[in-house]
Amino acid sequence: MRIEYHEMRDILYKLFLKYKFTEKKALLMANEYTESTLVGVNSHGINRVPLFIEYIEKGIVKVDAEAEKKESFGSIERWDGNSGPGIINATKCTNRAVELAKKHGIGMVALRNTNHWMRGGTYGKQAADSDCIAIFFTNTQPNMPPWGGKDSRIGNNPLIVSIPRKEGHIILDMSISQFAFGKINDYKLRGEKLPFPGGWDENDILSDDPEKILANERGLPIGYWKGSALSIILDMLATLLSAGDSTYKIGLNEFETGISQIYLCIYPDVFNDKNLQERLINEIIDYTHDVDPMNPGDKIYYPGERSAATRNKNIKDGIPVDKSIWKKIIELSA
Known part of the structure; x- marks a missing residue:
């Protein structure tokens, strides 16, 4: 089935108000869940809403809590998420990393004790919309074996890299597993x-x-042993810089919570050569596009290009949603 954008957003807004979020926070989350579904990432959009509500009901996500700054070291800060909603915390920390980058050229917020941020590419776009390059990542519960191991000990630790571009941002949003578990x-x-x-x-x-x-x-893991090593390194960096919980500690919880995240932003305008930057990025994109596809009729995409095309299609035709998921959303919002 297909749902129109505004209908989905309005139903989710109503749902979050029912669970005692402020109007501002309810609208932010409704927009983010809808936008993620609009670009085709249902796994971290509409499909994830029932689990999010379950986390609220169990007290894992604290409705009134949000991230607070705990330590500051110039362009580097440590924040505590206070078990607040992942979307609210991630939006706030992205904004702060952008502020630091525009002041210092580079800014980083290390966040601990937060919850799932849903679609990480959302915050990459947020940074790019503010003319910043972003490198963000998060650890997770253990859901992959380290290479050669039998049991899961490492997380699929999503990595986001975004680059602002006038004709359309470049946004890499990938987990370190071959497929995200939501997918x-x-x-x-x-x-x-x-x-x-x-x-x-x-x-x-x-x-x-x-x-x-x-x-x-x-x-x-992506790349087999290489992805395994990258997962371990991202977990180490997120844990070390935030002074938060590692994948090991997160795995001791009954549910995935208390995760650690890094928000690193760079403000490229400090170089004062924006036209050159645009030309260099477009040079790489044009060179990548200009290749014969293995399968006739296929198109080669840069990171984020396919999502933008999906968004345009779903705005026009409606957003594809699993019937059982939508039925559950309607029941929750009633």
Whole structure:
């Protein structure tokens, strides 16, 4: 089924008001969940809303809490999320990293004790809209085995890199697993196999069956051993810089909470050569586009280009939503 943008946003706004969020926060979250679904990331948009509400009901997400600055070292700050909503905390910390970057050329906020930020690319776009380059990442609960290991000990630790561009921002938003677990669940909801192996089954065999992978939560790292190493390093950096919890500590919780995140922004206008920067970025994009596809009729995309095209299509045609998910949202908001 397809839902019109404003209908989805208004229903979610009503839902968040029901759970005692202020009008400002309810609107921010309704916009972010809807926007993520609009660009085709249902796994971190509408599909995630029922779980978010469950976290509120269990007291894991504290409705009235938000991030606070705890320590400051010039262009570097440490913040505590106070178990507040991930979207609210991430939006606030992105804004602060942008402020620091515009003052110092570079700014970083290290955040601990927060909750899932949903679609990380949201904050990459937020920074790019403010003319900043962004490098953001987060740790997670353990959901991948370190390379060669049998049990999950590392997280799929999403990494976001965004670069502002007049013709359309470049936004890389990727987990360190071959497929984000929300995306694996998307395939499960559609009754489809993954296009490539995405994790191990109960017999330690790589599988494209989403149900078998979700049953064990043993995802496949990108690049095999290289992705495993990158996951460990991102966890170390997020934990060290924020003085927060590592994937190990997060895994001791019954639910994924208390995660650590890094928001690093760079203000490229300090170089005073914006036209040169635009030309260099477009040079790389043009060179990447100008290649014969392996499959006739295919198109080569830069990071974020496909999402922008999906957004335009869904604005026109409506946003595809799983019927069972939408039914649950309506029931929750009633």
